[in-house]
Amino acid sequence: MTTQSKSFTLWPYAIIAAIVLFMGYIIFFVVQAMNQDVDLVSKDYYEQEIAFQDHIDMVGRTKAVGDVAINYKPExxxxxxxxxxxxxxxxxxxxxxxxxPSDDRLDQEVPLQLGRDLSQLVETEKLEKGLWKVRVNFSAGEETYYTEETIQLK
Structure with a gap:
């Protein structure tokens, strides 16, 4: 009578464990991606797109009368x-x-209140540091005007 000794091997268990760990890794990243907050640039993006030609006309009128200066004074x-x-x-x-652009909850709007010299200071102390777009919409008489400048708050 011959007896064969059966040896125990871990390879099948190691392969199954590797597959389970890989699946867990993929599931983790899918859950992370699903929980990521993805916002459009603005809530009414599609309505703004329809009115884009009016916007182009306003920018053209503004450039025709002279540029509106928007300067950030960090001091x-x-x-x-x-x-x-x-x-x-x-x-x-x-x-x-x-x-x-990075967080629409930080957006602010202030009324245009010009002084006699046609200038206005907008305080930035309470604004978060980083990239901001300053958009100025105004009307003079029957015409509407628009200008935009990107600034970096420090």
Whole structure:
């Protein structure tokens, strides 16, 4: 009578464990991807796209009368808006939109309140550091105007 000795091997268990660990790894990343917050640039993106030609006309009108200067003053923690002298003596109304591309919850809007020299300071002390877009929409008489500048708050 011959007896064969059966040897115990771990290879099948190691292969099964490797497959289970790999599947767990993939499931972890799928769950992470599903929980990632993905926002459009703005909530009403599609409505804004339809009105894009009006926007192009407003930008063209603004460039025709002279550029609106938007300068960030880090030492004063303020943004200086300066309208061209061609708007002197006109009733101007509008708004300044501070747009944060990375987080729409940080967006702010302030009314356009120009001084006699057609300028306005917008405080930035309470704004988070980083990239911001300053959008100025205003009207003078019957015409509407728009300008935008990207700034880096420090």
């Amino acid at each position: 004063n923690h303020a943004i200086l808006l300066q309208l061209p002298e061609s708007f002197a003596g006109q009733h101007i109304s509008g708004r300044v939109n501070l747009f944060r």
